[in-house]
Amino acid sequence: xxxxxxxxxxxxxxxxxxxxxxxxxxxxxxxxxxxxxxxxxxxxxxxxxxxxxxxxxxxxxxxxxxxxxxxxxxxxxxxxxxxxxxxxxxxxxxxxxxxxxxxxxxxxxxxxxxxxxxxxxxxxxxxxxxxxxxxxxxxxxxxxxxxxxxxxxxxxxxxxxxxxxxxxxxxxxxxxxxxxxxxxxxxxxxxxxxxxxxxxxxxxxxxxxxxxxxxxxxxxxxxxxxxxxxxxxxxxxxxxxxxxxxxxxxxxxxxxxxxxxxxxxxxxxxxxxxxxxxxxxxxxxxxxxxxxxxxxxxxxxxxxxxxxxxxxxxxxxxxxxxxxxxxxxxxxxxxxxxxxxxxxxxxxxxxxxxxxxxxxxxxxxxxxxxxxxxxxxxxxxxxxxxxxxxxxxxxxxxxxxxxxxxxxxxxxxxxxxxxxxxxxxxxxxxxxxxxxxxxxxxxxxxxxxxxxxxxxxxxxxxxxxxxxxxxxxxxxxxxxxxxxxxxxxxxxxxxxxxxxxxxxxxxxxxxxxxxxxxxxxxxxxxxxxxxxxxxxxxxxxxxxxxxxxxxxxxxxxxxxxxxxxxxxxxxxxxxxxxxxxxxxxxxxxxxxxxxxxxxxxxxxxxxxxxxxxxxxxxxxxxxxxxxxxxxxxxxxxxxxxxxxxxxxxxxxxxxxxxxxxxxxxxxxxxxxxxxxxxxxxxxxxxxxxxxxxxxxxxxxxxxxxxxxxxxxxxxxxxxxxxxxxxxxxxxxxxxxxxxxxxxxxxxxxxxxxxxxxxxxxxxxxxxxxxxxxxxxxxxxxxxxxxxxxxxxxxxxxxxxxxxxxxxxxxxxxxxxxxxxxxxxxxxxxxxxxxxxxxxxxxxxxxxxxxxxxxxxxxxxxxxxxxxxxxxxxxxxxxxxxxxxxxxxxxxxxxxxxxxxxxxxxxxxxxxxxxxxxxxxxxxxxxxxxxxxxxxxxxxxxxxxxxxxxxxxxxxxxxxxxxxxxxxxxxxxxxxxxxxxxxxxxxxxxxxx
Numbered sequence: 005x006x007x008x009x010x011x012x013x014x015x016x017x018x019x020x021x022x023x024x025x026x027x028x029x030x031x032x033x034x035x036x037x038x039x040x041x042x043x044x045x046x047x048x049x050x051x052x053x054x055x056x057x058x059x060x061x062x063x064x065x066x067x068x069x070x071x072x073x074x075x076x077x078x079x080x081x082x083x084x085x086x087x088x089x090x091x092x093x094x095x096x097x098x099x100x101x102x103x104x105x106x107x108x109x110x111x112x113x114x115x116x117x118x119x120x121x122x123x124x125x126x127x128x129x130x131x132x133x134x135x136x137x138x139x140x141x142x143x144x145x146x147x148x149x150x151x152x153x154x155x156x157x158x159x160x161x162x163x164x165x166x167x168x169x170x171x172x173x174x175x176x177x178x179x180x181x182x183x184x185x186x187x188x189x190x191x192x193x194x195x196x197x198x199x200x201x202x203x204x205x206x207x208x209x210x211x212x213x214x215x216x217x218x219x220x221x222x223x224x225x226x227x228x229x230x231x232x233x234x235x236x237x238x239x240x241x242x243x244x245x246x247x248x249x250x251x252x253x254x255x256x257x258x259x260x261x262x263x264x265x266x267x268x269x270x271x272x273x274x275x276x277x278x279x280x281x282x283x284x285x286x287x288x289x290x291x292x293x294x295x296x297x298x299x300x301x302x303x304x305x306x307x308x309x310x311x312x313x314x315x316x317x318x319x320x321x322x323x324x325x326x327x328x329x330x331x332x333x334x335x336x337x338x339x340x341x342x343x344x345x346x347x348x349x350x351x352x353x354x355x356x357x358x359x360x361x362x363x364x365x366x367x368x369x370x371x372x373x374x375x376x377x378x379x380x381x382x383x384x385x386x387x388x389x390x391x392x393x394x395x396x397x398x399x400x401x402x403x404x405x406x407x408x409x410x411x412x413x414x415x416x417x418x419x420x421x422x423x424x425x426x427x428x429x430x431x432x433x434x435x436x437x438x439x440x441x442x443x444x445x446x447x448x449x450x451x452x453x454x455x456x457x458x459x460x461x462x463x464x465x466x467x468x469x470x471x472x473x474x475x476x477x478x479x480x481x482x483x484x485x486x487x488x489x490x491x492x493x494x495x496x497x498x499x500x501x502x503x504x505x506x507x508x509x510x511x512x513x514x515x516x517x518x519x520x521x522x523x524x525x526x527x528x529x530x531x532x533x534x535x536x537x538x539x540x541x542x543x544x545x546x547x548x549x550x551x552x553x554x555x556x557x558x559x560x561x562x563x564x565x566x567x568x569x570x571x572x573x574x575x576x577x578x579x580x581x582x583x584x585x586x587x588x589x590x591x592x593x594x595x596x597x598x599x600x601x602x603x604x605x606x607x608x609x610x611x612x613x614x615x616x617x618x619x620x621x622x623x624x625x626x627x628x629x630x631x632x633x634x635x636x637x638x639x640x641x642x643x644x645x646x647x648x649x650x651x652x653x654x655x656x657x658x659x660x661x662x663x664x665x666x667x668x669x670x671x672x673x674x675x676x677x678x679x680x681x682x683x684x685x686x687x688x689x690x691x692x693x694x695x696x697x698x699x700x701x702x703x704x705x706x707x708x709x710x711x712x713x714x715x716x717x718x719x720x721x722x723x724x725x726x727x728x729x730x731x732x733x734x735x736x737x738x739x740x741x742x743x744x745x746x747x748x749x750x751x752x753x754x755x756x757x758x759x760x761x762x763x764x765x766x767x768x769x770x771x772x773x774x775x776x777x778x779x780x781x782x783x784x785x786x787x788x789x790x791x792x793x794x795x796x797x798x799x800x801x802x803x804x805x806x807x808x809x810x811x812x813x814x815x816x817x818x819x820x821x822x823x824x825x826x827x828x829x830x831x832x833x834x835x836x837x838x839x840x841x842x843x844x845x846x847x848x849x850x851x852x853x854x855x856x857x858x859x860x861x862x863x864x865x866x867x868x869x870x871x872x873x874x875x876x877x878x879x880x881x882x883x884x885x886x887x888x889x890x891x892x893x894x895x896x897x898x899x900x901x902x903x904x905x906x907x908x909x910x911x912x913x914x915x916x917x918x919x920x921x922x923x924x925x926x927x928x929x930x931x932x933x934x935x936x937x938x939x940x941x942x943x944x945x946x947x948x949x950x951x952x953x954x955x956x957x958x959x960x961x962x963x964x965x966x967x968x969x970x971x972x973x974x975x976x977x978x979x980x981x982x983x984x985x986x987x988x989x990x991x992x993x994x995x996x
Contacts, residue, residue, distance in 0.1 A: 011129030036089040121159040165306030169199035248337040250314040260416025268300040287409035288544035289493035290449030293393040308366040319373030320496035417441035424455030436466035443473035513569030521556035523623040552637035604631035655688030696725040750933030790973025792828035816845035856885035896925035912948035936964035
């Protein structure tokens with residue numbers, strides 16, 4: 005169907021008109037169409053249809069919508085708050101009009117723009133909403149007619165740029181009659197008259213406009229009209245005047261710059277009474293500054309009919325062009341005979357300004373080195389305009405509009421690649437195409453070169469090209485074709501730096517950090533950087549990114565700049581100098597990490613006794629903020645720092661870094677980073693003390709990622725190292741970890757034995773964490789075995805001792821264990837108090853994983869209290885966290901509790917699916933006791949459903965308990981009627 009609002013509101017299908025209905029129904033349809041594909045609120049429709057809505061308004065509106073649906077089919081949909089017309093293949097003339105106007109604005113060629121705008125105008129069939137009356141229709145009509153007028157003005161400007169003056173003169177009288185006070189229409193009329201040689205008529209038009217505005221509005225014509233009159237009054241151009249057309253051709257391939265080009269054009273059209281507009285385009289080499297400037301200049305050919313001057317000032321070359329030389333070139337281009345160009349600088353400048361007086365000329369100054377290089381070249385007449393491109397910021401050009409030209413976004417970068425290399429090749433390998441533009445850093449110059457190489461090698465695939473670009477070194481060799489060379493482009497900026505600036509850039513390139521704060525520069529060069537970073541930012545070799553969570557402004561190098569500067573570092577700096585610079589930064593990151601961990605108290609204790617350097621003064625402010633914010637801001641850099649230290653052969657430094665960041669990484673659920681950094685350090689470190697710390701930390705990581713198969717060897721080495729070092733406390737930690745491992749394997753008595761051995765081995769002055777962990781281990785192992793009463797006093801004591809320390813996160817963990825023991829013992833009120841306190845603390849410190857365990861325990865407690873809705877909400881919240889952070893064992897635990905909830909509510913059918921999922925996880929992880937607990941519950945659920953498989957699960961439960969030597973009490977069943985049927989004790993007499 006065709007929906008029409010640019011004229012009478014109509015609906016047509018197959019060329020015939022469809023009856024819409026009453027006037028009110030037509031009004032409702034019009035509102036829905038004007039808001040097509042979006043929700044129109046029912047209240048808004050009511051307010052528009054009725055000035056004073058009756059009580060039955062909503063009902064009447066519903067009836068009108070029903071009538072429209074009956075006549076129009078399924079294009080109107082009911083939404084929670086209103087209604088929506090969904091076009092979905094249907095045509096709306098307003099949407100088509102706006103699309104054509106938008107495409108015309110983005111068109112590079114005026115002829116294309118003219119054709120699109122003409123098609124847009126042809127869609128109109130009289131006044132918009134012509135068959136609808138009322139205030140709302142009048143308001144909308146005025147808005148739509150303003151869009152139509154703007155499109156008409158754009159058509160006139162495009163026609164004028166193409167020299168179609170007669171067409172403009174034919175179109176203008178009617179428009180001026182409708183809009184007599186529209187100054188741009190009057191300007192275009194005068195310009196068209198001048199264009200066909202009717203200068204006197206143009207002046208008559210101006211005088212008539214002057215009288216009209218003075219008599220009717222009490223104002224004079226604006227700047228644009230007055231400027232055109234002044235030009236005409238000069239009667240003829242100066243002797244020898246020519247109309248220079250020096251702009252380079254519009255690039256045949258533009259990618260993703262339409263909005264920026266339009267913005268630049270708009271800025272250049274803002275003629276002010278005092279000074280001509282000036283736009284400065286800044287950015288690194290190869291980003292496309294000149295392309296944007298030239299495209300904008302060509303888009304305004306009609307705006308500057310007296311000429312377009314262009315000069316490449318070679319600002320980044322060793323021999324930049326002097327402004328005196330450029331003035332001479334411009335004067336000759338403007339018609340001054342070579343012999344008459346003054347030699348004296350002041351006379352030459354005066355001649356240039358006189359030549360431009362009263363004219364409308366666009367001056368484009370490319371590759372500018374400094375403000376001094378261009379001041380003499382700036383026009384002073386308001387009818388002119390200037391575009392400047394530079395790798396410098398040129399902040400002293402006061403009054404200029406400044407745009408930083410960015411690299412392309414992904415979509416535009418791939419489109420640019422496709423325009424040169426061919427869309428078929430890109431469509432055949434979209435993933436490789438994306439990888440290629442990323443390897444090019446989304447720099448237009450680099451993408452154009454890559455695409456040109458593809459075009460020159462039809463046998464290459466995009467994957468082939470990406471492999472070449474992804475090589476560790478040599479990417480810049482691949483980004484060179486003909487006279488286009490990324491290395492040379494960056495080299496222009498590099499060669500103009502002074503030696504300290506060059507040295508800092510080289511050091512930044514070898515740092516191997518995605519971004520960094522300013523203090524890094526001081527450490528890289530071994531002294532205060534003294535503004536060197538700002539210098540590199542000024543020439544767009546370093547990009548300021550954003551202020552991080554710690555309040556630090558972060559910087560980065562573009563990938564291609566990194567490649568170039570790393571090449572220079574390998575060529576110009578000794579390897580020892582490069583390594584020393586990086587190690588200084590790594591040691592400062594280590595100092596900051598240790599300070600942050602000490603302030604936050606993550607509590608894992610793996611770095612206890614591990615030395616760390618003092619924080620240097622240049623970086624001291626970095627950890628003045630919240631420690632977690634600092635860790636979050638620096639996480640990627642810290643993780644890479646461990647790998648970098650290992651590659652430099654500094655296993656000790658890698659280990660120290662890994663240990664000091666391990667508490668943060670684990671508590672914030674960065675499990676992959678946690679394990680990877682520890683493994684990196686473990687592979688290199690030889691120092692026994694550091695190696696022992698890593699063994700403890702790795703065990704903690706393996707607990708999280710369920711790598712039980714690697715734990716025995718690790719535990720064995722840890723015990724051996726602790727004994728060799730004579731470290732009693734560290735040996736106690738190995739006892740505790742052995743107990744944890746035994747508990748995971750279902751060997752609960754062995755777990756209790758290890759934890760009691762640890763507790764007995766603690767010295768009087770043992771660290772608090774060691775003592776409380778030992779107490780916690782014994783208490784929870786008793787609870788696991790079905791003897792929670794034996795653990796209450798122990799877990800309570802663990803909490804009391806932990807409170808004397810300054811580690812709120814660890815106190816919360818001890819409360820979590822105590823609450824679990826209390827719940828198993830049936831002390832529900834006390835368990836709720838303890839678990840709630842624990843959860844509040846864990847949420848406040850941002851430990852999502854432990855907080856989710858708190859939610860799980862509170863959910864299990866609500867289940868025991870038969871608070872079904874509350875229990876389900878808590879368990880679902882916990883499950884979402886565990887699945888997000890990929891904590892498999894906790895996921896299985898929560899699924900099993902959801903199964904318990906379903907069984908308790910006598911919904912056995914709902915219990916089967918979560919229990920089966922839990923069992924699959926436990927079996928994959930190899931946790932026998934947890935599997936037995938889940939088998940038993942599945943047996944109960946399936947037995948209630950009459951499923952014969954129930955017996956298999958019950959038998960499996962008995963078999964596992966028999967093998968582990970455990971009693972049914974260890975199944976940890978909620979004390980509810982649904983769980984009263986407990987698997988009988990294993991028949992120990994059947995064993996040999």
